[in-house]
Amino acid sequence: MTLGEDQVAKVTMDWIFSVAIHPSQSRALVAAGDKRGQVGLWNLDDRSSDGGVYVFEPHSHRVGCLHFSPAHAAHLLSVSNDGSLRCGDVTKAVFDEVYRDESASFSSFDFLSNDCSTLIVGHWDAHIAVVDRRTPGTSHELLGQVNSKTVRTVHMHPVDRNYFLTAGARDVSIYDLRCLKPSGMHPVASLSGNTKSVGSAYFSPVTGNRVVTICADNYIRVYDTSSLHAESPTILLSLKHNNTTSWLTRFRPVWDPRQEDCFVVGSMERPRQIDIFHESGELVHAFTNEDCLGSVCSINVLHPTRNLLVGGNASGRLHVFMD
Template sequence: MATSRTNSEAVVQVDLEATVRRSSRSVLTPTRFQYSAEIATDIKKKRTTTTTRPTTHNDKKHQNSRKDIKEEDVKNSAVECTSGGHAGLSSYELERLENIKQNQAFLSSINLFQATEELKQVTRPKLSKRRLMRLQAAVEKGVPVRKSLRLQSLTLPPKPRETQICGLVSTEDIKMELSLKEYRSALKNMKTTEDREAIVVNKLLVCAAFHPCTSSLLMATGNTFGTVGLWQLGSDWGNDSVLRFEPHTRVVACIAFSRAHPTHLLSLSHDGTVRCMDVEKAVFDDVYDSEEPLKTFDFMSHDCTSLVVGYFNGKVAIVDRRTPGNSHESIHSLKFKRSLLCVSVHPLQKQYFAVAENGIVNIYDSRYLKEKKSKTVSQLHGHSLSIHGAYFSPRTGNRVLTSCMDGYIRIYDTSAMTKKAPLLTSIRHKLQTASYRTRVSAVWDPKQEDCFVVGSTSKRHIVLVFHESGKLLHSFVDRDNVTSVLSVTAFHPTRNALLGGNASGQLHVFSD
C-alpha cells in the first residue's frame, strides 16, 4: 500500500541512523535504508550529471526494471560510502558516519543478546539420559560444573509461564509475591536522584516501558513526533546515555519489549504502522501496515508472535508475525463503531482480551470474533466518560483495572467471566491534566497481583501506589527532582524500580 511504503522511506535520522526494512514475514526481499537523505540526494545528482545516454527500445520495454536498478545503485553506492569509501563526502557527512559507528558500538555494549540467548534455553530440547548421568556423576564427585562467564554475570527475568486453565497460578508465582508489609517496605526504599533522570525524547512523552533484564535498567519511550528513545541508567556513553530514532511519522502511541525475544522492541504509531526494532542492530522491521490510524496493541501469545492491534475507529486486527507479509490474519468490527483507546490480553487465557470502547469495557474471545459486531463475553459497566485504560491483572487476570475521564479508577472482578463483571472498588482520582493530549492512567505492578501505580495531577507532583481495595500504600515524593506531573508510569517486571515520564519527554527512575 502506497501510504505505508511512503512512511517507511521517509525515515528521519536523529542521533542514530534508523534503519527500516521490510518485515522478515514479507514475501518480498527486505529493503534496508542505511543512508541519509542528504547522501542519497548527492549520489542521485552525480549520477544524473555524469551518466547520460539516449533512450533505447530496450529502455522503453523495461522502464520499470530500470527504475528499480537505479534505486539499487543508489543504495549500493551509499553502502560503499559507509563501509570505508568516503571520497566526495563533506566533513559533516564524515563526522556523522563516525557518530553512527560509535552509537552502534554502544548498542553492542548493552549485551542484550545475552538475555535472548538465555531465554532460548527455556525452549531448548531436554538433555539426553547419558548427558544427565554424566552431570549427576560430576556433582556426586564434587567436580564443579562449568558455567560461562556470560551466564554468571547476567540475572535474567523468570521463565515465562505456560498457558494454564481456569486462572490457576503456579506455586512458584505465589512465592514471588511479597506480603503487603514487605511490599510497602520495598517501596519506601525506592528513591530518585539527579542522576536518575534524563530527557529521553523531545516534546510530549506518550508511552514508556522497561526492558525485562535485571542486570541493568534499560527503558524505551515514544513521543508525539514519531520518536523512539532508549535510555540506559548509569551508562557512561555519550552526554546523556540516550539514543533516539524516528521510525514513525506520527505519534508513537504504544511501545513494549518482547518477553520471549528481549532484543525486540515493538512500537505502534498513529501513522498506521507497527514496527519491531532489533535493539542490537538498530534495524526496524515492518510488522504491520494499515492505511488507517492505529491506537494500541498487546501480545496474544506467550512467545509474543501474535498481536491484537486496535484501530481508532473501533476495529481490531489479529496479526501473526510468523506468516508472510505485513498484513493481518483477520480484522473485526467490534460492538461499537467508535474510538478504541486500549486493549489488554488475559495473562493466562490468551484468547480473552479487554477493549475500552465508548464508555464501556468489553471482553471478547478471539476464537469467536466475527467480521462485524462481534459478541462480548463480559462487560464492565459504570463509566460515564471516555476510558483510556483497561488492563487485566498481571498474574491471574482475575481483575481489570480501568481509568476513566469521569475521575474514577475502578477495579472489576473478572475471575468468573460473567456477562456483567462485578465492580469491586471505585477510587476518586483526578486523571485530567491541563493538556488534552496528556492523560494519567493507572497500571498494575507486574510483580504484585493486587497493586497498581498512578500519577497525580496535584501541585505536589507525586506518584501513588494503591492496593486493589483502595488503600493507599505509598506516595513517591521528591520536590527537589520531580517538578512536573508524571503522567506515564510503569513498574519494572522483576526489579524494585519505577519510571515516571512527563510532558517534556523527561524520565525519572525510582529504585532501591
C-alpha cells in the same frame, strides 16, 4: 526506591505517550514513545557523554504503545497513529515494519502467543487485528470490529489467551477472540459504571481476576473479573481521582507485575508524585522528590522483577525510581 538527578533524562522531543522497561535483571534500559513518532532509549548504566540516551524516529505520528518482547531480549515493538507496527532491534538500531494499514490508525497492541510471534492490535476505529510476524508481508491474519466507537487500549487475559479486553469511549468490554468477525461482535462481558470516555483498562497480571480502569469522570474503578462470563462484573472499587489532564497525556493506571492487588498511577497532587494504590483504595505509597520531580508523570510502568519504577511526562522526560 529513590530518585536522583542522574535518574532524570530527556529522551524524546515531545509528549510521552508510552513507556516500556526492559525485563533484564542486570541492566536498566527504558524506552519512551512520543507525540511526533520518536522512540527514545535510555541505558542508565551508560555513563558516556550523551548520558546513554539514543533517539530514533521509526514513526511519523504518536507512538501510543511500546513493549519489549519477553521472548527476544533485543526487540522493542511499537504502534503508532501512522498506521504501522514496527519491531526495533535495539542492538542494530533497525526498526522493521511488521504490520501496516495506510487507512487505519493504531492505538495499542499486546502479545498473543508466549513466543511473541503473534499479536493483537487495536485500531482507533474499533477494529481488532491479529498479526503473525512469521508470515511474509505486512498485512494482518484476521480483522474484526468490536462493539464500540473506538479502542484506546487492548489487553490479553494473562491465563486464558482466548479472551481480550478493550477500553474506549464509555465502553470497557471482554471479548472472545475465537468469535472475531468483521462487524457486530458482541462482548462476553461488559464492565459498566463509566459515565465518560475511558482512558485504559488492564487485567491484573497473574490471574486476570481484576481489571483496573480510568475514566474522564474522575474515577478509577476496579472490577472483579474472576468469572469471565459474568455478564456485568462487580465493581470492587470506585476511587475518586483527578483525571482532568487536557494539557497532559491521559493517565493510565497499570498493575504492579509482581503482585495481584496493587496498581501505579500518576497524580495531579502537589508536590508532584506517582502513587501506588491497593485495590481496596488504600494509598500504599507516594513516590516523590521535590528537587527532581516537578512535573506530572502521566505514563508509568514497573519492572517485572526489580525495584524500578519509570514515569514519563509531557516534556519528553523520564524519571526512574530505583533502589
